[in-house]
Amino acid sequence: QSVLTQPPSVSAAPGQKVTISCSGSSSNIENNYVSWYQQFPGTAPKLLIYENSKRPSGIPDRFSGSKSGTSATLGITGLQTGDEADYYCGSWDGKVFGGGTKLTVL
Amino acid sequence: EEQLVESGGGLVQPRGSLRLSCAASGFPFSHYWMSWVRQAPGKGLEWVANIIPDGSYTDYVDSVKGRFTISRDNAKNSLYLQMNSLRAEDTAMYYCAREVHYAFEIWGQGTMVTVSS
DSSP, X not given: OOSBBOOSEEEEOTTOOEEEEEEOOTTTGGGSOEEEEEEOTTSOOXXXXXXXXXXXXXXXXXXXXXXXXXXXXXXXXXXXXXXXXXXXXXXXXXXXXXXXXXXXXX | OOEEEEEOOEEEOTTOOEEEEXXXXXXXXXXXXXXXXXXXXXXXXXXXXXXXXXXXXXXXXXXXXXXXXEEEEGGGTEEEEEEOSOOGGGOEEEEEXXXXXXXXXXXXXXXXXXXXX
16 A cells, blocks of 8 residues: 555547646645656656656656645656556655556557 | 666575665765665555665665665765565565655666565
8 A cells, every 4th residue: 555646547649648646645745845757667767757846857848747735746748659657656755655657548 | 877786686585684786887876865665566666765875874664674774885886785584575676766856866777586485
């Protein structure tokens, strides 16, 4: 049972936009930075978003992050088949993660 | 290129021990907080332990306290995880990761630990 709650799966068509939610509490998300990670099967996670909404160098602006209260959201626009992966949110206090969301690009 | 490379995983019996290593290159290792994060087969991510740059402070997830020890050798640009009294539930891919900006910025490729008789 993960501390942060994510939907197990989301799907959308190529070119469309998708959002992935991450729900927590005042003990984690509300009072701490949120980060997001992308993981392809058999590979290590990759940082997509840090400090709620900032993108590391090399991450396209199709990926965005936001936070409000005890929830955070990852947005991906202009979906590509290459975006199919598992996505994890993380909250810095306690270094907890969500259970992951599998993105399918139909 | 900034890189982390883990090693030392393998098959170990319950109550056994294993020492993982993580070799860092391409960045000033001694400047950074470092963590170990694990992922059980088919499951999500779980932070395990971290250590500050000079090694004087460490922290652990409750489930490994008293069994695992994180350490580092800045002269060798290396991070370690000594795992004792291993249990079946410790079976996972273990990643070392660099902490920056309240996130895990760089990850190694992982090393698999399987605890089974």
